[in-house]
Structures are given as C-alpha cells and as structure tokens.
Amino acid sequence: xxxxxLAVKLNIxxxxxxxxxxxxxxTQELRLAESELLKIAGAFGVSTVEELDKxxxxxxxxxxxxxxxxxxxxxxVERKKELEKLLQTGGKKIKPNxxxxxxxxxxxxxxxxxxx
Numbered sequence: 452x453x454x455x456x457l458a459v460k461l462n463i464x465x466x467x468x469x470x471x472x473x474x475x476x477x478t479q480e481l482r483l484a485e486s487e488l489l490k491i492a493g494a495f496g497v498s499t500v501e502e503l504d505k506x507x508x509x510x511x512x513x514x515x516x517x518x519x520x521x522x523x524x525x526x527x528v529e530r531k532k533e534l535e536k537l538l539q540t541g542g543k544k545i546k547p548n549x550x551x552x553x554x555x556x557x558x559x560x561x562x563x564x565x566x567x
Contacts, residue, residue, distance in 0.1 A: 481534040
C-alpha cells in the first residue's frame with residue numbers, strides 16, 4: 452500500500468505523510484551509510500578515504516586486503532553527501548521544521564565523520 456493510500460485511510464494529509472516518509476527513509480539510509488563508514492574507518496584506523504589511501508600507499512595496509520573496502524569507503528562518503536544534501540533540500544521539499552521535528556522525535560544523533 453502506498454503512503455498516499457495509507458494517509459487517506461488514516462485521514463492524514465497525504466502530502467505531509469509523503470514528506471515524513473521521505474525524511475524517515477532518507478534518514479535511515481544516511482544512518483546505514485554512516486554505520487558502514489564507521490565500521491570501515493574503525494577497521495583501518497582512519498577517518499577519511501585519503502587517510503586510507505595514504506596508509507595503503509605507505510604499505511601500512513595491504514592493498515589486496517583493503518582495496519574493496521577502499522572503493523566501498525569512497526562510495527559511502529559520496530552516498531552520505533548525497534543523502535545529507537537531499538535531507539537539507541528536503542528531497543520532496545520537506546519543510547525544515549518538519550525535518551527537525553522528525554529528527555528530534557527519533558532522537559537521532561549527528562555523526563561527525565569527515566566526508567571531504
């Protein structure tokens with residue numbers, strides 16, 4: 452069942468329901484990307500893809516062992532940026548106060564992973 456149909460059945464504004472659903476979906480995807488980034492970063496003792504690249508180049512980490520994680524880390528950094536951008540712009544024009552309300556009600560922490 453679509454969000455719009457659920458909203459109608461529950462007598463909720465369909466646009467508001469879709470906005471909330473979009474924000475929650477994007478937030479969940481962001482948290483998944485962040486958790487994977489933290490897992491890879493922790494495994495190699497780095498906080499950026501550049502640090503991982505330097506450790507590989509210096510021979511501190513085996514290229515064979517880290518290559519797949521290197522590409523995954525790089526992909527996840529870009530995915531995190533895109534998800535943050537969508538949440539900032541609202542994906543479907545989510546109102547800033549709606550996003551703040553959702554974030555606060557879900558008690559979501561803000562992770563500070565370096566993504567540049």
